[in-house]
Amino acid sequence: MLHRLRFIPGRLIQSIPVAFGVTLIVFFMARLLPGNPALALLGQRATPESVAALSKQLGLNTPIWEQYFGFLGRIFQGNLGTSITYQQPVTSLLAQAIPVTMSLLGLALLFSLVISIPLAALAAFRPGGARDLGVRAFTLLGQGMPQFWLGIMLILLLAVGLRAFPVGGYGNSAGDHLYYLFLPALTLAITMCPTIIRSLRSSMIDVLESEYVGTAKSKGSYGAALFRGHVLRNAAIPTVSVIGVNLGFLVGGSLVIEKVFALPGLGSMMINAIFTRDFPTIQGVTLFVALFVVVVGILTDVVYTMLDPRVNFGAKEQS
């Protein structure tokens, strides 16, 4: 098993140019504007002090490439600038927000798997049947709903109507956090499900028709054991890459959902920063999120390789 993971260093090296590209885009975001970027970023109502502070942060009086390398150098030192609103290092704000967003993402991913796997199996078992159509209706609706609206509807039904969940906020203890994260995670999961179900359903149909499932049946396997042993893992392989690609979507969605449920994560941080025109904070969140997506891409490859012995990313490099 381990020898097949030897591709990881190579894969890491491969993603270095992409990571640099990401920093380049984040860097140039601020320079897309004409005139003094600091003034443009902060808006007309900005005080001269904050303009001066941001100009200094951005190093605006040096050549552009020097500014970029300065920016890169600061990133490597773990310095993402100072939040204009909070007058705190962006990294320490990130450190507070990241656990919230990551817990939300983790829980949402868990929920979407818990919902998707049985539904996909139900649909794949008899394609075109009544259950398949029901599942398809669910995926169509799930795809057609704006995430934030679904969140509001769940608040209306489960928090306001049934009083089963809090309307928003994050609570104070770990148990509280889980309780407060339930609805937002469910919201994200429902909108994430359609993509997973669609992918799982079609790969399950393929697997169920495959000869090796026939072999498993000829060994006397049936029902849940057959599903667990010979269908799920094989069908999961293509879905892993679908999920990997869509985690980026989940991250984007979580930003909006945090706003709906007043969760103190990256999304709230970013959206508040937009209204206070706190550019270093926006830049910090954007950079973190994009690098996170790059890392997720690598993790996806690792999981994929562990699930499918036929793949050998390492072999490509060696040949």
Next chain:
Amino acid sequence: METPLLSVKSLTIGIRRSKSADTIIVDDLSFDIQRGERFGIVGESGSGKSLTLRAIADLLPKGVEVLSGSIRYNGAELIGMPTVQRRRLMGPEIAMIFQEPMTALNPVIRVGDQIAEGPRRYLGLSKKAAMALAIEMMAKTGIPDPARRARAYPHELSGGLRQRIMIAMALSCGPKLLLCDEPTTALDVTVQHQVLKVLEKLCDDSGAALAFVTHDLAVVNQTCTDLAVMYAGHIIESGKVKSVFHDPRHPYTKGLLDSAPDFDQPERDLVPIPGFPPNLAARTSGCPFAPRCVFAVEACTVAMPPTMEVAPGHNAACIESQHIFEGVTV
């Protein structure tokens, strides 16, 4: 008389249609397999031989079903038996070997674990003991270094080794009946021979009966004691291999033998059968072989000829059989 191990009666397989007549692929098929017998089913692709085998194993493809008839295993009716009960027979009673070992083995599970799956379920073995049995079975099929190979994934093995894995898997629970669906077709000729030898030997050792589907007459000659020749969903001739090979009584069987190379008479010319197998949708009421048959008479196109015993234990479904092969004129 002892109940046969497997008894197929009037088995009809096809696709059920709601708006038009059902498409029939295997029509009113009957045969018995006795304990320890080696029964070959020969036919061209599309003759329904593989579907017959799959019907016995409850592995018919989606949409295709048993329309009528009976399959009895050891006296117990399989058609209509609940899936759970039927699957319990698969492994310790009936096992199957498929044509293409690459697609028949699960690509993401180590072959040792795939072999051990059945023994763990049926023989109640621990993980370790089941793996030991798997390795033992692999050794019996002649796989060198089985302990190491057991940790391999299917794609890491050659075709011949994969088919040996299939054999080890099928025989791991000691089945009484082994269904083989063209088990050597996907292999190189030299490997084919070795794999057949292994299969024969292991069946001899365990006393398992064999139902062997193939299009290759030479393979039947080597492996089987009895055979049935299928054409367009019908058994048109059956009997002891020797009897049928030396004295074919159906023009199609004769044609098959004439069109296959014979190593005993290498100088003999190969004679192809003219025409093509019939389209399933355009089935006529008469003998399905009639359009290609040089001996066909008008009566052939009217009704399917009845199966007649042409020699002891040797049956053929041809009304002209006696005229053609014995020179008898009425």
Next chain:
Amino acid sequence: MTTPTAALVSFKERRRAVRSRSIKPWYRNGSLMAGIIIVGLLVLVAVLAPVLAPYDPVAQHLTNALASPNAAHWLGTDKFGRDVLSRLIWGAQVDLRVGFLAVLIPFVVGSVLGAIAGYFGGWLDTVLMRIVDIFFAFPFYVMVIVLVFIFGSGEASIYIAIAAVSWVSYARIVRGEVLIAKKQDYVVAARLGGMSHARILVRHIGPNVLSQAIIYGMSDIVMDIMAIVTLGYLGLGINPPTAEWGSMINDGQEFITTLWQQATIPGLVVVITSLGLSWLGDGLSDLLSPERRK
């Protein structure tokens, strides 16, 4: 809800599903007809908004704020006393217009770049695809929100932001299709016959590849409408007081416990719109998929 990547993946699966479907005349195609009817009605409502809407969507009547649904105001009034139904109708105009227009720039830019990368290959392809990879690292909403921030809120910024994000998907799809088309015999034959690259791209590869981009474009419209509505909800979209569904949901969320319909109904309209567009897209892909033309 769809994103570039989610749509890209599901798009491939949908195409696969479509292939197995039987061939029917276009008017017998259920999803196409459902899509045409829903989208047609919505476009009609949008166009006829000045006639259909009972009130001025932006006129404030603070004395009559937060009215429950009644005979005069079927869906009640918002916190500024504006008629919710009228805002819903005028909102169709804004959301549909922006949704459709936002697709155009990324469609053209992405398709052209994808076609060039796929056709010529080599270092050009490598560089373009690396750039695509980099853009893919930014989640749709993160990128759109940042760009809207940079360019300020308003319709023009939305077009720029969406274009900057979603050209990537068109580039990937078209590149993939061109790579396939390039190997087809008729293209090879045209090349051997001395036809210029430009002519081959436009005459031979273009028509086959474009239909896939158009099919994707349909799901992209859904995505863009979602993006506009989301931006409106976050207060980053079309500037107030213009009626727009997302900002209506935002306005309504405050009063969710008393006037639930104010946040619920605009959302339902978005759901219906996206269903209609999805069905239209499915139907179109039935019509346009090359398998059908054979």
